Amino acid sequence: MATLQSSVIGFPRVGAQRELKKLIEGFWAGKQTEADLLHGAQALRAKHWQLQRDRGIDQIPVGDFSLYDTVLDTAFLFNAVPQRYQTIPRGLAQYFAMGRGLQGAHPTTGNKVDVPAMEMKKWFDTNYHFIVPEVTADQTFTLSDDPAIVAHLREAQALGITAKPVLLGPVSFLLLSKATGTGGAAAASSTDEFERLSLLPRLLPEYVKLLALLAEAGATNVQIDEPFLGMDFFVGMAEAYRTAYDYLAVDLPASLRLILTTYFERVNNCLDLIKRLPVHGLHIDLVRSPDQIKAALDAVPADWILSLGVINGRNIWKADLNATLDVVRKVVAQRGPERTWVATSCSLLHCPFSLEFEATLDPEIKDWLAFATEKLDELRVLAVAGASADTAGLDAQVIAVLEANRQSHAARRSSSRVVNPLVQDRLALVTPDMRRRATPFNDRYPQQRAAQRLPLFPTTTIGSFPQTKEVRQARLKFKRGDLTADAYDDFLRRETERCVRLQEDIGLDVLVHGEFERNDMVEYFGEKLRGYVFTANGWVSSYGTRCVKPPIIYGDVDRPNPMTVDWSLYAQSLTPKPMKGMLTGPVTCLQWSFVRDDQDRSVTANQLALAIRDEVNDLEKAGIRTIQIDEPAIREGLPLRHSDWNDYLEWAVDAFLLSSCSVQDITQIHTHMCYSDFNDIFPAIQRMDADVITIENSRSDLKLLRAFDRYGYHNASGPGLYDIHSPRVPSVQEMNERLAALLEYLPYQLIWLNPDCGLKTRGWPEVESSLRNLTATAAEFRRRY
Numbered sequence: 001m002a003t004l005q006s007s008v009i010g011f012p013r014v015g016a017q018r019e020l021k022k023l024i025e026g027f028w029a030g031k032q033t034e035a036d037l038l039h040g041a042q043a044l045r046a047k048h049w050q051l052q053r054d055r056g057i058d059q060i061p062v063g064d065f066s067l068y069d070t071v072l073d074t075a076f077l078f079n080a081v082p083q084r085y086q087t088i089p090r091g092l093a094q095y096f097a098m099g100r101g102l103q104g105a106h107p108t109t110g111n112k113v114d115v116p117a118m119e120m121k122k123w124f125d126t127n128y129h130f131i132v133p134e135v136t137a138d139q140t141f142t143l144s145d146d147p148a149i150v151a152h153l154r155e156a157q158a159l160g161i162t163a164k165p166v167l168l169g170p171v172s173f174l175l176l177s178k179a180t181g182t183g184g185a186a187a188a189s190s191t192d193e194f195e196r197l198s199l200l201p202r203l204l205p206e207y208v209k210l211l212a213l214l215a216e217a218g219a220t221n222v223q224i225d226e227p228f229l230g231m232d233f234f235v236g237m238a239e240a241y242r243t244a245y246d247y248l249a250v251d252l253p254a255s256l257r258l259i260l261t262t263y264f265e266r267v268n269n270c271l272d273l274i275k276r277l278p279v280h281g282l283h284i285d286l287v288r289s290p291d292q293i294k295a296a297l298d299a300v301p302a303d304w305i306l307s308l309g310v311i312n313g314r315n316i317w318k319a320d321l322n323a324t325l326d327v328v329r330k331v332v333a334q335r336g337p338e339r340t341w342v343a344t345s346c347s348l349l350h351c352p353f354s355l356e357f358e359a360t361l362d363p364e365i366k367d368w369l370a371f372a373t374e375k376l377d378e379l380r381v382l383a384v385a386g387a388s389a390d391t392a393g394l395d396a397q398v399i400a401v402l403e404a405n406r407q408s409h410a411a412r413r414s415s416s417r418v419v420n421p422l423v424q425d426r427l428a429l430v431t432p433d434m435r436r437r438a439t440p441f442n443d444r445y446p447q448q449r450a451a452q453r454l455p456l457f458p459t460t461t462i463g464s465f466p467q468t469k470e471v472r473q474a475r476l477k478f479k480r481g482d483l484t485a486d487a488y489d490d491f492l493r494r495e496t497e498r499c500v501r502l503q504e505d506i507g508l509d510v511l512v513h514g515e516f517e518r519n520d521m522v523e524y525f526g527e528k529l530r531g532y533v534f535t536a537n538g539w540v541s542s543y544g545t546r547c548v549k550p551p552i553i554y555g556d557v558d559r560p561n562p563m564t565v566d567w568s569l570y571a572q573s574l575t576p577k578p579m580k581g582m583l584t585g586p587v588t589c590l591q592w593s594f595v596r597d598d599q600d601r602s603v604t605a606n607q608l609a610l611a612i613r614d615e616v617n618d619l620e621k622a623g624i625r626t627i628q629i630d631e632p633a634i635r636e637g638l639p640l641r642h643s644d645w646n647d648y649l650e651w652a653v654d655a656f657l658l659s660s661c662s663v664q665d666i667t668q669i670h671t672h673m674c675y676s677d678f679n680d681i682f683p684a685i686q687r688m689d690a691d692v693i694t695i696e697n698s699r700s701d702l703k704l705l706r707a708f709d710r711y712g713y714h715n716a717s718g719p720g721l722y723d724i725h726s727p728r729v730p731s732v733q734e735m736n737e738r739l740a741a742l743l744e745y746l747p748y749q750l751i752w753l754n755p756d757c758g759l760k761t762r763g764w765p766e767v768e769s770s771l772r773n774l775t776a777t778a779a780e781f782r783r784r785y
C-alpha cells in the first residue's frame, strides 16, 4: 500500500539518558579523550538514526546533531571564527572556546588564555539558547575542509540510511548573527552596525560548495531552514531571499531538492515570495499556525513537496491523530500522495526523549503524552493512513492505533484530573476590580514606607542566597530517603537563620529567607499545586550540554494548601525587620512548563494567578507585608510577530494583576524581572503596577535608563546595582557611580538598592562582601540626600 513520506525536522541529540552531556562534560573535565568523545558522539548519532529508521521514518535528518549548538556549528562550518579565538588552532578546542569560553592554558603554547564565550540568545520563542555568530563588515567565509555534515551523511549511509541533510539557510544564518567591529578583544562590545545581509554574496559561494559536496555524498533532499520567513519582514529581507535562492539554484546539482523549511510561525503573508523561489519544497508549521494550510495549498506549486508540520515538536501531548488525518487527507486529495510529506512541526529538540523511562508517572496522565520517540510512531501512522482516503480499508493494526488515540483523547477531555469545575467557576467570576489595587501608587507608597519604617534608598535582595553543595546534598539525601523529613527541616531552618542573621548584620532593610527549601523557582510551586506533574527523565536541551526538566501542566490549576507561609513566618519570627515573601508569578510558571494544548495559555495563566493570589492573601493574613512575585519570564513570552504582542501583554499583565492586587494599601508588592530590554513593553510594565520592580540591569544600563526616562516610569524601582553573574565583588565606589548614574533618570525617593538577580549561584564570601558594599553605598547616599 502506498504511504506518504514521513519527515523529522530534527531529533533530540542529547540522548535517552543524556549520554551526550556526560560525554562532553567528561571531556571538559579531562576524564575522556577527544577520541572517546568523538567516538561516543558518533555511536549516539547512529543510534538515533537507527531508532528513526526502525520506527519507519523516511526522511531522517543529519546535521541536527551538535557537540554544543547547531548555529555555532554553522559559523564554524564557514569559518566565521571571531578574531579573539583565532590564536587557538582549529578543532574542538577552538569550537568549545567559542561556545563556552576558555580560561587556562592555551592548548598548544601552554600560555595563559582567557577568552569569554560568544553571546548566547534564545532560539526564537523556545527555551533553547543558540550561540550568536559574529560577523564583521569585512567578514570572509570559507567552507571547512572537512564539513561535519558531509561526514555525518556518509556515516548514515554506511548504516544503509539515506539521510536528509539539515542546513541553516544563509539568510536566517546572517539574521541570527550580530554585526560587530573589525575584531579584536573589543569586538563583542563594539556596536558599529552594518547591514548583515550585505554579506550574502560572500557567503553564498560557500553554500554552493557545500551543496555540491552533499550531492556527491549521495544526498537528495536537503532541508534548508529559514525560520525568518515566518517572522516580521523588514526592508531588504525579501530581496535577500530572492538573491540567495536564485544564486543557489544556478549550480545546484540536478540530484538535489531543496526543501525550504519554516517553523514557529506562519508564512501565509510571504507565500507570493516563497512560491517564486527556485526551490523544490516547503515545510510549514501547522501546529503553531494550522490556518496557513489554505493559503499554502493555493500557493505551493504542484511539483513541489509540501511538508506538513503536524506533529508538535514543542510540546509533549499525544497528537489528535484522527483530526490531523482529516487535514492530511484533504491535502493529499488535492495534490496527491507523492509530494505530500507528514512531518514534525519543528525539530524534536524541544521534547524529552521517550516515555519509556517514566515508570513512576501516573498511568492515566502518561496515556495522554508522546515524547520524541513516541512522536515518531505518530508520524508513521499518519504516513500510512494519510495516503488512503478513508480509514476502513486500512490495516487492522493501524485502525486499532487510531481508535486507541481517539479513546485517549476522549478520556483526557472528560477526566476529572483535567477538569475542575470549581476552578473554572472561580475564574468565570473574576471581575475587573480584582485586577486593580484599591489605591493609586502615590497614595499607597508613603503608607508602606511608614508602616515598614523604610529609610531612603532601601536595600534588599532578590530572594535566593547561595545554594551550596551542602544545601543540594541535603536535598538529595532527603529525596533518596537518607535524611528524615525532620532532619532536613532542621537543616533548612539553620540555613535560613544563618541567612537572616547575616542580612541583619550587614544592615539590609528588607530581608528574605533565602529560598534554601527550593530546588527551582517553578518546580517548587508546581509540586505544591494541583494540575502539575513531574517527569523522571523529561530532559530537554537548554544550551550547550545543559538540560532542563520542565514540569507539565495537565489540568485546571489550584492550590490545595499554603505553599510558602510557614517558611516566611519562620524567617519573620527571627527578626523585627520586614521579611519579604517570595513567590513565582503566573506568567513565569506558565512559560517554564509544558503547557496544556486543550485550552488557551491565557486561561492557564489566570488559573495560576488565582492560586498565587490565594498565597498572597495567606501571607498577608500571616502578617507578611512585603511580597515579591517574580516574573523573570514575562518578556521572553512575547510572541514572535509584533502584531501579536498586544494580545499577549494584555492577558499576561492581567494575570500578574490578578495574582497581586488583592492586598491592602500598606502591603508592598515587589516584582523581579531578568531582562532590562524593556523599551518596547514599558507601558505594560507600568500597567503591572507593582510597588517596586527590581530589574536585571547591570549588563545593559543605558537601554533601561533610556526607557525609564522616555516613559517616566512612576512606581519605585531597583535596577540592579551590580551583576551577580560573576563572582567579582563590586567596590563601593563602583556602586556609588552606578547609583549616581541612575539618579539622573530616576527620582531619589523611588530608588531601591539591590543586586540584579538572585544569589543562588554565588558563594557566601563574595555575597557577603558585595552586600556590605551595597549597604555602604546606601549609607553614603542617605548622607547626601
Ligand code: MET
Binding pocket: 462, 463, 464, 515, 521, 582, 630, 632, 672, 674, 757, 758, 759, 760
Ligand atoms: N527569587 C528568585 C531568586 O532570587 C528570582 C530569580 S529570577 C530568575 O532566585
